Amino acid sequence: MSASLNQDTDWNFRKIDQRLIVVKTKNQNARKAAALDVLTNLPFAINVPESIPMEDLQPEKEYLAQLKVYTSKNLDGIDKDFVDFFDALDIDQAIEDFIKAYWIYPSKIRFELVELEEP
DSSP states (O other): OOTTTTGGGTEEEEEEEEEEEEEEEEETTTTEEEEEETTTOOEEEEEOOTTSOGGGOOTTEEEEEEEEEEEESOOTTOOTTTHHHHHOTTSOOOHHHHHHHHHHOGGGEEEEEEEEEOO
């Protein structure tokens, strides 16, 4: 089983939401894009599944992106003040909170692109 199919064992699905983003760069080989959240003005990385052609992502262009948000089940290295944020799966956090937390703990939060449309 590939790692991409086995991702649920290491990650907790948190929510799915839409965000207005600007694609800054993309990496075809890693299937990742660097994006800037328009509302918070914070950068974050997005995993791009095989079902979405990388050619659809144009740098410096705005998109309305539907994103799945995951948090790591491994809480090693998380400050005790933030453990509840990662551990309380029944609480519906705003996607802005995950984008801000990504800035502090980039290896503990993952964003996956579900759908992309031009605004």
